[in-house]
Amino acid sequence: MRGVRRAGATPLSVSAYAILGLLASGPQSAYQLTRQMDRSLRFFWPRATSKLYEAPKALVSHGLATANADTVGRRRRTVYSITPSGRRALRHWLGAGQPSALTLESEALLRVWLATHASRPDLLAAIDAIREQAHATLARGTEIATEHLDHGPPPERAHINALVFRFLWDFNQMLVRWADWADAEVAPWTDVSPSPAKQQRALEVLSDALRER
Amino acid sequence: MRGVRRAGATPLSVSAYAILGLLASGPQSAYQLTRQMDRSLRFFWPRATSKLYEAPKALVSHGLATANADTVGRRRRTVYSITPSGRRALRHWLGAGQPSALTLESEALLRVWLATHASRPDLLAAIDAIREQAHATLARGTEIATEHLDHGPPPERAHINALVFRFLWDFNQMLVRWADWADAEVAPWTDVSPSPAKQQRALEVLSDALRER
């Protein structure tokens, strides 16, 4: 009971806990939070920058963080710190209930799925968009990993970072491989309309997949 | 220009186009749209059921669909149909601009990332949640694929469905494999706190990944 939820307070959103988690590694300003997000959260819990300026206020109102006003020139800046109660709430949340389902959202894959109403170039463009984004993410991942290998990673987070890194790496590799495979599938097509040969091939693809289990 | 956007109308959301795409394969009621969504869109463009009752109204107001009122007992029911202008708008949208970036959202992976503030059982539970969801999705995919193999798939969509099916299949297989790998990594740990051995192993994981490219 203690510290988790005060009377009259609405329960915090998952995003609020995500930010509470960021604060757990030290006091930070909203801008510093955005920097953190760009190397971690962004890949599995993406949120707009403005969220990082808003959400900490909710933490403060719940007593899970404190706001320290400070100034830079004649401009104010707020540095947030997690409270002991905040640490308890975070720990409790991490063990409570089932996490919500993973979701994938891809406009490019949606366009692939609707490709019977488009043109062959449109289909190839959608596939390519997926490949390009995955390449960009892999490049970013390479940057981050290289920094860690060179300068030594944050020692207290390295083991956990590696678990998450491997997830994102595998995911983006899968995307590239799928895009290459899909290109090869579409290569012999002259257009996106159905044909007996394409239908035949589709059945092969399905049964190949099922056999893999 | 024609049919794509009427004066004074706000541009449609991606979700609206997704539903327009569903309507492109025939007139349907909102409930029928939900059934379609459950076997396709749900996996790469998930939306709440109520959206399928609301969004078609926007299509109608843009002239991209028509609403036909009908009754079931003394209850009204609306059947939506795509218009020629709607088909043009769909086709145009499928070729216009860059699709927005793919996003992944996983509370379970977030919990993994925050596991330094949790307990070893909490970490394992988060990993397991990912595996279980992937298993469930693979089972659902198996159902759908089996139906297609047995009764013959919709011939006009089979080739495209196969492309998307393979994407989702590979993705969920990757999730299961990652979860098994992560379990094995965590197995020797006695708790979630950092240690020199864990840090050493983390560096190996990173360099293994980089070598794979």
Added chain:
DNA sequence: GACAGCATGTAATGAGTTACATGATTAA
């Protein structure tokens, strides 16, 4: 003939994004 699940829809709420405004810092 009542209960469970299917089907149809609306309203209230809330989470999140886009757009905006502006000060501080750095490099040309």
Added chain:
DNA sequence: TTAATCATGTAACTCATTACATGCTGTC
């Protein structure tokens, strides 16, 4: 010394979800 970029924050608005209400249909 000015332009570009970094940094800080708010406000308006949109998209989407949750909750609700209720009728229909099949089954025990």
